[in-house]
Amino acid sequence: MSGTILEMRNITKTFPGVKALEHVHLKIKAGEIHSLCGENGAGKSTLMKVLSGVYPHGTYEGDILFEGKVCEFKNIKESEELGIVIIHQELALIPYLSIAENIFLGNERASSGIINWHETQVRTQELLAKVGLNENPNTLVANIGVGKQQLVEIAKALSKKVKLLILDEPTAALNEDDSENLLNLMLEFKKQGISCILISHKLNEVAKVSDSITILRDGQTIETLDMKQDEVTEDRIISGMVGRDLTHRYPERDPKIGDVILEIKDWTVYHEHHADRKVLDRVNMTIRKGEIVGIAGLMGAGRTELAMSIFGKAYGRNISGKLLKEGKEIRNHTITEAIDNGFAYVTEDRKEYGLILMDDIKRNISLTGLAKLTSGMVVNEREEVLVAEDMRTRMNIKAPSILQKTGNLSGGNQQKVVLGKWIYSDPDILILDEPTRGIDVGAKFEIYTIIHRLAAEGKGVLVISSELPEVLGLSDRIYVMNAGRITGEVSREEASQEVLMRYMTKSGGV
Incomplete structure (x- = not known):
């Protein structure tokens, strides 16, 4: 590894009423795997959205230097043109397009406005071989599993001549074999000189592949650890993340x-x-x-x-x-x-099936027990507020109020809303x-405590x-x-x- 490929200095990002990032520093060496660790809501994904242009220059304070040059990305296309590619936790693939169509969507192999399908197929085969995926380029994305979809996303990133690959919780929905394959692929990219930023809650995976780790807590940089020089243990990472020991x-x-x-x-x-x-x-x-x-x-x-x-x-x-x-x-x-x-069923996909993300905490919690709140066809709104406030306290949901949109909550707090919704139905x-x-x-411990209480x-x-x-x-x-x-x-x-x-x-x- 030689030199620094990325430096983020004094990054501060504020949303209405919330300072998501405060003077955050991040430095990535060329050709390294650098992990970002922190609790839900610590600012990891926000920082990466600042870097990739999802939050454009002017909406945050601080400087981004990539390959030694100051960057002021106005959108994600500008960051991709320099070789910074982010793969979000929620995959951005279109199910009813083929693998080839997904990989080159917005980056088509075309001349004079006409797509060269032969070149698209050949190039797709080459990219799939690089990520170890043996699939026909014409296969619909809907017909392959989540693990393979993750590899398609990575192939899509490689098609853009990636220099810095950002992976946000890439193994969250994968089984152990698929997770292992993905981690090995990251190590292979490292050999090819591609730098990676890994966001993950799976600390065993972080320890396995990382060269260094930056810990964020409450929107601030706590410390950066060198896996070779520092004494890095899971307990030390956890202590930095949550600000206390979880014995x-x-x-x-x-x-x-x-x-x-x-x-x-x-x-x-x-x-x-x-x-x-x-x-x-x-x-x-x-x-x-x-x-x-x-x-x-x-x-x-x-x-x-x-x-x-x-x-x-x-x-x-x-x-x-x-x-x-x-x-x-x-x-x-x-x-x-x-x-x-x-019966109550807390689904594995809280965003798709467990919550109405555009609605507030109050309405989500009352959904399964509306019959208890309804007289005729009218919901007793005062009672609904009392129920939601009580559940927010019992579940320790961290939000300004019960009128907060659930889509704006961290993953741990969203999961508490889902649990609260079903607990209110008294199953x-x-x-x-x-x-x-x-x-x-940290949030896991709280969820486990709730599960124990229910039992x-x-x-x-x-x-x-x-x-x-x-x-x-x-x-x-x-x-x-x-x-x-x-x-x-x-x-x-x-x-x-x-x-x-x-x-x-x-x-x-x-």
Whole structure:
């Protein structure tokens, strides 16, 4: 590595009523992988939006120097022309265009206004080979998985002759294999002289690939660590991020487990679009009052499909099997029926399915319990305000008021709003699908505390997580899935990452 490719000096960015960044400094060496760590709301993504021109020059204070020259980007196109490319956490691909069309959208291989499709196809093949993706360039993006879509985004960045690649939570939605492949790809780019900025809450990944780490807290630079020279541990990074030591990642808990509250018997589900494809095959499972039950499995194992099909048949067709609540058979044919039967489902995609981002905290929290707030056709707005204020306090939602748009909240606070919404519906059984995805360690601890509190109230809690340490840290008992079947059931005492992985790769049922 030689010299500095990027320097950001005294960057200050203010939104109405909020100072998001205050005199932030960032220096990136040429050819290094530099990680940005911090809690949700620390200013990481805001800083990168300043750098890439999403927030144009004039809307912030401070200086950006790229390859030694002062830059005043008015838009993202100007930063890309210099080789600064950002890949956001929410992928910016168009599902019903092909891989090739997505890669060269806005950067078409054309002359005299006519696209050269042959050159587009050939160049796409070259770029896909660079990122290790063996797909036909004509394949629709909608027909490939999230891990492959992430690689398409990177191929798109490479098509723009990238010098500095910014990856915002690139592995948040990926399984362990896809995450490993992506990290190895970053190391390969490093060998080619491409500099990378990695934003991630997964500290084990940060430690694996980073040359240096800058920690942000409350919009300010706390420190920059050199992975070779400084004594860098996860605890040191966490302490810098949250301003305090988290001696225990998971709150202590003394479970009080009661009788079986939910039994799932021979649950079988077929694919929504392929009637002959069985997605879940005779799944059997129990959850007890006051118990936190985990589900572990690789991507495609059927975990989310199980959760959605139980919750009002929100997924699948030709569903068979039985649901018994406290020994009595129930029917969750619709989401309304599921809610009436005491079920709540916190989806893995809070932005798409869990929240109305354009609406405020108050309205989002009251959505699942409007019947309790309604007299005739009129919502009691005073009561709605009281409920929302109470939930904001109970969930420790950090926002100026309950009238704040949920889209403007950090990921951790958005997740608390989703949980608050379902807690207000007063469920007996909570299904939590990736409850801490894209959330920093400080906010995770708060979410875990809420989950423990719900179990202590006697509710049955089902937790789905791709992070094995989280499944192990939270669960009283763990079911393991592979290819739509339960392949193992493990007690808290017997559970380890090795045991779970063995069951996750096992074929056939228990």
